[in-house]
Amino acid sequence: MLTSIVGINWGDEGKGRMVDLLSKDFDIVCRYQGGNNAGHTVINERGKFILNLLPSGILREGVVCVMGPGMVIDIKHLAGEMARLREAGIRISPENLKISDRAVITMPYNVLQDCLEEERLADKKFGSTKRGIAPVYADKYLKKAFRMGELKNMALLKKRVPDIVEWKNLTIANAYGAEAVKTEDVIAYFEEYGAPLTEYICDTGLYLNAAHKAGKKIMLEAQLGALRDIDYGIYPYTSSSNNIAAYGPIGAGVPNLKLDKTIGIMKAYSSCVGEGPFTAEYFGEKAEKLRSAGGEYGAATGRPRRVGPFDVVASKYGIRCQGADEIALTKLDILSGHEELEVCVAYELNGEKITEFPFTDVLDECKPVFEKVKGWNCDISKCRKKEELPKEALDYIRMLEKACECKIRYVSVGAERDAYIEL
């Protein structure tokens, strides 16, 4: 069985937390796109963990984690992440971690390129996480990247390095005027951080197909949300890969398999990190209150996130892009303590109300149309059953369900593993 767990909004919906919870029913958890620009926060009985590259399933004994061919992997960052988890007593071995030979290696010069470009853009910058993600995906499609499988044949890999370095310096040294990349540094980097990973590298497609045939349950874990998908998101304020569910089987290494189910993770309000159109945005005191209640600061970067009320227009679009079969609604507890809550139910464009998410350029001219609903004044973080929720909270859930035309199955009311309600 193949299930994908994906974000409906702009990312930071609490995917890591839901994957950690739902992974109890899975044998394998696979990340299928993106790199260490992700920051999944997971809190469970073993502690608090921030995962950037490793699938969130790594925190569960008995779950095998796969890093698929759709990923870009910063091998130095991965070494650090593995070391930190091991210090906390998490077991990581080739038995429970398999890295695709086809995944691309994010190079230090990609990170440098990312920083140089943000510097060049100055006040016109995009708000890149500066982890080299856009440059490394660009290299991949230019067919100038290194792949994980190459680390297994260091002699051959070393032969490719000088040509790539020469080409990369056309940008780094000649265009940006930065210090040139050196062949010997690149080779030393591969030897230091790549060589120890070779025992984890394999054809993850073969592994996953065999596991699927044997009846294992496989979860595909997305990074970021639908609105950051390179094709369907708010381009150019997107990530550099496809994060939507339909790409999952491709990015995992099993393009031959079909998804059985897609669970969409949707936040009870909106948050968005970095630049780009964000129609329902709150400002000033209202924003500050919601931001601090929700702890909306980036896990990977610490940047304060932009926040706003739940956006039906964007979420409905996210659900459509993901083909979500059911929803896990997260962070409902954050909305406690308000007499009234606002929901963005439509956008106003040129004096007209629209309810379908428009093309990115048009978004800049859209104004939010808010509807007020009744809030609840009590703490709901201890609720574990539907019946324990105040009527207003249940009404809020039902309203979102109806407006978004998708069944809400789980409601998360806290960051801890057991703080959720199954409806």
Ligand code: GDP
């Ligand atoms: P992800 O990238 O989608 O995994 O999301 P992040 O990890 O960046 O952000 C989610 C944050 O909210 C994390 O700090 C979680 O521990 C926390 N979180 C997740 N679900 C809930 C919830 O239902 N209630 C509260 N209060 N916090 C939550």
